[in-house]
Amino acid sequence: MNPPPTVFQRRIVIGAVICVAAFLLVGMRLVDVTVFTPNVRQIRSGDRPILSRADIVDRNGELIARNLPADDLYARPELFKDKIRAAHELAVATGVEEERLTQLFAGKHNYVLVARQLPPDVRTKVRLLNLPGLEYQADSKRYYPDGRLAAQVVGVTDGDDKGVSGLELGLNRQLRDKPMGAADQVQTSLDMRVQFILAHEAKASLDEFHAHAAGGLVMNVRTGEILAFVSLPDFDPNTRNFGDGNSSRDIMAQNLYELGSVFKIFTFAMALQDHTIHLGEEFPIGNGLKIGRYTIHEAERMPATLTVQDILADSSNIGAAQIAMRSGAVRQRAFLTTLGLLSPIHTELPENASPLYPSNWGTIETATIGFGHGISVTPLAFAAAAASVVNGGRRITPTFLKHPSDARGEQVISPETSATMRGLLRYVVTNGTGKKADVPGYDVGGKTGSAEVVGPNGRYMSGKLVTSFCGVFPVDDPRYLVFVVMDRPHGTKATDGFALAGYTAVPLAGQVISRIAPLLGVPMTPVTVAKENS
Amino acid sequence: MIRVLNFCCVAAMGLTILALYHISEQTRIARVQLSQVEHRIADARTKTSVLQTEWVQVANPARIQQLAEASLGMSDTATLQLSSLELLPRRGDAPLGGAQMHDANAQVPASAPAQFVKIAAHTGM
Numbered sequence: 001m002n003p004p005p006t007v008f009q010r011r012i013v014i015g016a017v018i019c020v021a022a023f024l025l026v027g028m029r030l031v032d033v034t035v036f037t038p039n040v041r042q043i044r045s046g047d048r049p050i051l052s053r054a055d056i057v058d059r060n061g062e063l064i065a066r067n068l069p070a071d072d073l074y075a076r077p078e079l080f081k082d083k084i085r086a087a088h089e090l091a092v093a094t095g096v097e098e099e100r101l102t103q104l105f106a107g108k109h110n111y112v113l114v115a116r117q118l119p120p121d122v123r124t125k126v127r128l129l130n131l132p133g134l135e136y137q138a139d140s141k142r143y144y145p146d147g148r149l150a151a152q153v154v155g156v157t158d159g160d161d162k163g164v165s166g167l168e169l170g171l172n173r174q175l176r177d178k179p180m181g182a183a184d185q186v187q188t189s190l191d192m193r194v195q196f197i198l199a200h201e202a203k204a205s206l207d208e209f210h211a212h213a214a215g216g217l218v219m220n221v222r223t224g225e226i227l228a229f230v231s232l233p234d235f236d237p238n239t240r241n242f243g244d245g246n247s248s249r250d251i252m253a254q255n256l257y258e259l260g261s262v263f264k265i266f267t268f269a270m271a272l273q274d275h276t277i278h279l280g281e282e283f284p285i286g287n288g289l290k291i292g293r294y295t296i297h298e299a300e301r302m303p304a305t306l307t308v309q310d311i312l313a314d315s316s317n318i319g320a321a322q323i324a325m326r327s328g329a330v331r332q333r334a335f336l337t338t339l340g341l342l343s344p345i346h347t348e349l350p351e352n353a354s355p356l357y358p359s360n361w362g363t364i365e366t367a368t369i370g371f372g373h374g375i376s377v378t379p380l381a382f383a384a385a386a387a388s389v390v391n392g393g394r395r396i397t398p399t400f401l402k403h404p405s406d407a408r409g410e411q412v413i414s415p416e417t418s419a420t421m422r423g424l425l426r427y428v429v430t431n432g433t434g435k436k437a438d439v440p441g442y443d444v445g446g447k448t449g450s451a452e453v454v455g456p457n458g459r460y461m462s463g464k465l466v467t468s469f470c471g472v473f474p475v476d477d478p479r480y481l482v483f484v485v486m487d488r489p490h491g492t493k494a495t496d497g498f499a500l501a502g503y504t505a506v507p508l509a510g511q512v513i514s515r516i517a518p519l520l521g522v523p524m525t526p527v528t529v530a531k532e533n534s
Numbered sequence: 535m536i537r538v539l540n541f542c543c544v545a546a547m548g549l550t551i552l553a554l555y556h557i558s559e560q561t562r563i564a565r566v567q568l569s570q571v572e573h574r575i576a577d578a579r580t581k582t583s584v585l586q587t588e589w590v591q592v593a594n595p596a597r598i599q600q601l602a603e604a605s606l607g608m609s610d611t612a613t614l615q616l617s618s619l620e621l622l623p624r625r626g627d628a629p630l631g632g633a634q635m636h637d638a639n640a641q642v643p644a645s646a647p648a649q650f651v652k653i654a655a656h657t658g659m
Binding site for chain 1: 590
């Protein structure tokens with residue numbers, strides 16, 4: 001008979017049992033974790049949050065630009081059973097050249113890039129192929145759902161998500177390194193409804209008059225907010241194809257134009273402010289104004305004398321030159337400086353151009369600048385200065401960010417001069433060259449401008465015009481300014497071959513105002529049948 | 535007696551270790567699951583943002599206009615606005631009986647041919 005186990009033997013057995021139990025527990029847990037528990041660490045690559053640029057939205061919260069997941073697709077060719085078939089299927093799904101994929105898959109590389117920045121719908125197509133050996137590298141792509149509509153003003157980003165033009169560049173700091181979410185957006189002053197109308201009408205005019213370029217803007221004269229900013233030709237920011245009729249040049253912010261008669265707004269504002277003229281005063285027009293060895297002529301036949309109102313309404317160069325010369329070169333230069341026309345305008349838009357004006361500002365320069373020749377400014381700078389004239393005489397700086405409060409600054413002309421100027425601009429539309437912009441019920445005031453384009457040799461090109469119209473409405477208490485420019489329009493049969501602003505830019509502005517005024521809730525002046533018939 | 539007490543203490547310690555391990559493991563799993571849910575939320579947000587973008591694209595005014603012209607035969611026309619709401623008399627102010635009613639009239643030039651379209655809305659309905 002075996003002797004009973006000693007105390008030590010019993011303890012050893014107990015210890016061994018405990019150890020076995022412990023190992024069993026660990027083993028069971030291992031089986032549980034590896035076999036029965038799903039792999040909780042597995043996270044699909046598509047589930048990661050996208051950290052990228054903030055959205056750009058318009059003043060009503062409408063989306064303008066957003067980063068969307070657009071992963072890069074890579075392949076491990078050795079895992080394909082049939083490389084040629086895989087190349088064909090991937091080429092069909094992604095739009096990549098089949099020949100290139102076939103060569104890549106037949107090569108020695110273990111890991112090849114199939115396509116970059118696949119949009120979600122293409123990625124879904126690729127997934128449905130159920131091909132092995134495909135991997136995605138998380139990436140995102142800036143997407144512009146409205147396409148060309150605001151391409152010039154919004155701009156684009158590069159492959160590293162940095163802004164390279166337009167507001168994408170100008171607002172780069174505010175837009176970068178923000179996680180995607182409802183609150184992470186930059187709200188611009190643009191109103192995409194107004195932007196569409198302006199772009200649509202500008203395109204129609206561009207095509208009708210076979211113009212070299214066309215553009216326009218709509219600006220709130222009290223807040224300085226730009227509601228629409230169009231420059232044609234434009235480009236598709238999603239494909240970024242700049243060939244064949246596309247252009248990335250923003251004519252409204254980058255091009256310098258001698259705008260012609262529309263500049264008379266400033267000549268008259270200066271003269272009224274200085275009390276060098278009074279309404280009703282008559283000026284001799286004649287057949288030409290001789291200044292030194294130069295003679296200033298009219299673009300059209302004019303009466304022997306014109307009142308101050310009719311000089312503006314009929315756009316007399318000789319009359320405007322005489323009015324400008326009453327103030328003199330020093331005063332004219334100082335006045336245009338006060339309006340900000342002799343220095344580059346600074347907005348959120350990085351595209352800019354410094355104005356061109358004579359270094360030797362003498363009598364002849366004063367006369368020609370009086371009717372808008374001899375000085376070149378960007379349309380945006382002109383619009384800002386014109387807004388300062390009509391908004392009660394206070395300087396306003398344009399902005400592309402939503403800023404609904406009054407932003408008018410220092411007084412540049414008196415409120416009385418501003419009111420008189422508004423009356424004169426209304427007179428131009430009712431009795432002068434701007435009749436086609438007289439939208440019933442909205443009391444539009446404005447001024448036309450037609451200037452010959454300076455050619456490569458520095459001489460004016462006959463028959464090549466830049467036409468423009470600057471309109472404000474409602475003229476008694478202006479809220480919005482519309483400025484449209486057409487670069488080298490051609491006359492049509494409907495205009496009897498004329499390409500002057502009254503035939504090209506004015507109808508364009510009228511169409512735009514008639515469509516945007518109800519949208520913007522501009523109060524309408526009741527229009528009676530009797531008034532219309534008269 | 536002291537042996538039983540020791541055994542009980544060791545057993546209690548073992549059970550506590552097991553319980554703590556279990557809780558720790560549950561916590562780890564919960565943390566991973568939370569992370570998964572957060573990623574799913576982010577994924578859903580991304581999908582929502584894609585859908586929002588697609589909606590903006592399909593509701594683009596240019597596309598709507600193109601469809602309206604192509605499918606419905608609609609065309610651009612001059613904007614007609616009879617009057618602003620503020621200018622219209624309220625229901626209580628409307629004339630009664632055979633009293634003459636006011637007209638809110640507007641005339642705008644039609645697109646083509648150059649005619650005038652007369653719009654008259656009788657107020658006080």
